[in-house]
Amino acid sequence: MQKNKGEVFRISILFVFFIGNIIAQDSIAIKKILSFQEELNKDFASEETSPLTPKDLERFKTLHFFEIDTSFCIRAKFVRTPYETPFVMKTTTGREPIYVKYGEAHFILQKKPYVLQIYQNQGLKTQPEFEDYLFLPFTDLTNGESSYAGGRFIDLKIPEGDYIIIDFNTSYNPYCAYNDRYSCPIPPEVNHLDVKIPVGVKTYKKYPENK
Incomplete structure (x- = not known):
């Protein structure tokens, strides 16, 4: 009986430690997401960095x-694809940026397997501040309803190992969602997720608080 009690106690301690670890990880993730939202709002509120038209900028309060x-x-499991041929990614204008498929992200979401292609901009990679920058454009079932019809983007960094963290909470709209003068990449069809991704930035509307 005493042995059983000791075993139950050890299991209880491990369970508490496990739950505590999950809560701590969630707390760290939430802080990063809130920081992302704060920085994005700062960029949009600044005359120097905002993609908004002057009129919309005057009314802007928050995304x-x-x-x-x-x-x-x-x-996600990250599979590098080092022998891919560079290609022109379609844009909303005649601009022709050159990208290369840098790798694939394999993951499970809501009990279903998915694969997303991750790209590297061949022009940006020559700049020191962007040499480890990766680009993930995607579409999902919220597009045209609660999120921008043209899809959303996620910025990533080249991982050191064979896994990469993709936080859809940090997905954002292309600038052409706010201002027609911008040219934006169009997410390749292969990067469509047949599931709703109800996190990240919503579609831009001129809500009362932005008027």
Whole structure:
């Protein structure tokens, strides 16, 4: 009996430690997401960095975000694809940026397997501040409803190992969602997710608080 009690106690301690670790990880993730939202709002509120028209900038108060959901912070298997041929990614204008498929992210979301292609901009990679920058454009079932019809983007860094963190809470709209004078990449069809991703930045509307 005493032995059983000791075993139960050890299991209880491990369970508490496990739950505590999950809570701590969630707390760190939420802080990063809130920081992302704060920085994005600062960029949009600044005359120097905002993509908004002068008229919209005068009325701007805040971007609108879905509620944070850390279940959409994904640890994906990262498969590098070093022998891909550079290609022109389609844009909303005649601009022809050159990208290369840098790798694939393999992950499970809501019990279903998905694969997303991750790209590297061949022009940006020559700049020191962007040499480890990766680009993830995607579409999902919220597009045209609660999120921008043209899809959203996520900025990533080249991982050191074989896994990469994709936090959909940090997905944002291309600048052409706010201002027609911008030219934006169009997410390749292969990067469509047949599921709703109700996190990140919502579609831009001139809500009362932005008027």
